[in-house]
Amino acid sequence: METGASLANLDLQGLQLEKLDIEAGVGDLTVNLGGDWKKSFTTTIETGVGQTTVILPSKVGVKLTTEKGIGSSNVEGLISKGNGVYVNEAYDKADVVLEVNSELGIGEITFKLDR
Numbered sequence: 001m002e003t004g005a006s007l008a009n010l011d012l013q014g015l016q017l018e019k020l021d022i023e024a025g026v027g028d029l030t031v032n033l034g035g036d037w038k039k040s041f042t043t044t045i046e047t048g049v050g051q052t053t054v055i056l057p058s059k060v061g062v063k064l065t066t067e068k069g070i071g072s073s074n075v076e077g078l079i080s081k082g083n084g085v086y087v088n089e090a091y092d093k094a095d096v097v098l099e100v101n102s103e104l105g106i107g108e109i110t111f112k113l114d115r
Contacts, residue, residue, distance in 0.1 A: 049106055063091060065102070
């Protein structure tokens with residue numbers, strides 16, 4: 001999925017995805033991956049210029065790997081494992097895991113858990 005210069009709100013809760021690649025250009029983007037997932041999948045989120053918010057599930061495992069450009073990233077509610085890797089509390093005991101890979105350009109990205 002690619003977004004150019006836009007304001008986008010992607011509510012992907014409950015879609016049973018196998019893979020998701022998002023390339024965001026210029027603008028604001030919200031991606032909601034919260035909720036209950038039945039199977040594991042991998043997503044890559046590349047951001048350019050603008051503000052991105054990614055909502056992650058709290059009830060299934062999440063492993064977030066971040067690569068930061070000159071922008072800023074905020075990670076709320078996840079546990080740092082060092083070297084840009086974060087997991088949620090459910091990760092160690094989860095049968096279903098979302099692996100999220102993030103590449104940040106010059107914008108700002110926030111990752112937070114659903115509640």
